[in-house]
Amino acid sequence: MKKNDTTLMSPSEWEVMRVIWTTGGASSKEVISLIQAKSTWSESTIKTLLRRLVEKKMLSTIKEGRRFFYRPTITEAAAMDKVVSDLFDHLCSMKKGGVILKLLSELTLSRSDIEQMQQLLSQKIKTAPVAIACDCLSNDRNCDQKKSC
Amino acid sequence: MKKNDTTLMSPSEWEVMRVIWTTGGASSKEVISLIQAKSTWSESTIKTLLRRLVEKKMLSTIKEGRRFFYRPTITEAAAMDKVVSDLFDHLCSMKKGGVILKLLSELTLSRSDIEQMQQLLSQKIKTAPVAIACDCLSNDRNCDQKKSC
């Protein structure tokens, strides 16, 4: 398949990372029991995912006797920023604002998150353009003439 | 692979949809030339993607003579909302706010988008909790006791 984009990890692998990010590091035993508390994945499956994450360098291992202790090589915040940016990079620029608005309306945000957003937005609005152009087609045929834009 | 989650379409397929959403519908010829104006995909590749999108019911076809006219079966906004929600559903709840904040800081938003967000946030802050709990581990062992949370 020749892996075109910079995929960090698959969705299943992501779930494994979540527990390791949250614990700060763990043995396969811990990962397995924590994951199994929320899913039906077999031990084998989780071991495979751990192995693949090590292959992808998302986890580093420290040998403790003959067991391994797995620890993340990226922070959760960095990984989250990356997957979210990668996704947004492929969305129509004109419509990103609307998508975020929808997201904001559906999420429960903390008071502090909201305050920071308000702060940021009040700065951004000072220089915000009236409209954002669609970038779904090539330049010479952009969406000013198109139906859905 | 037994398709666990509700994946709408692959990244490549998404790019094809973008042109069809933007044009409102198109023949394979149009799709091919519009896509090729921005990528190096072969005609064959694009035809395969169109076919798979039809199989997945993301596109419907109307026969015009022996050619097909492809039109989207979902709106771009709906598809965007779905992929974004699906992604956020797997991110640590505690950190979603921070991710959106980062996103907002990096995007160029229109004045109107910003105003709507400000409006929404000023409503939400009235009932916003002080903090959001991490949901990366199972309940009985949640992150109040964990390092990274």
Add this chain to the structure above:
DNA sequence: CATTTACGTTGACAAGTGTAAACGTAAGTT
């Protein structure tokens, strides 16, 4: 009408993913 063109259909194939069974062996247990 013969030829070229256009476009849908088939077939292909390697890499990634979801999901797991089986195996080997160091360690702990009896």
Add this chain to the structure above:
DNA sequence: AACTTACGTTTACACTTGTCAACGTAAATG
């Protein structure tokens, strides 16, 4: 020491995705 357990390693396999080439035939063109 024999037995059981735990945990890493190997092997497996079907489905998805990225990428195309080749084929067949209706249509357009000369």
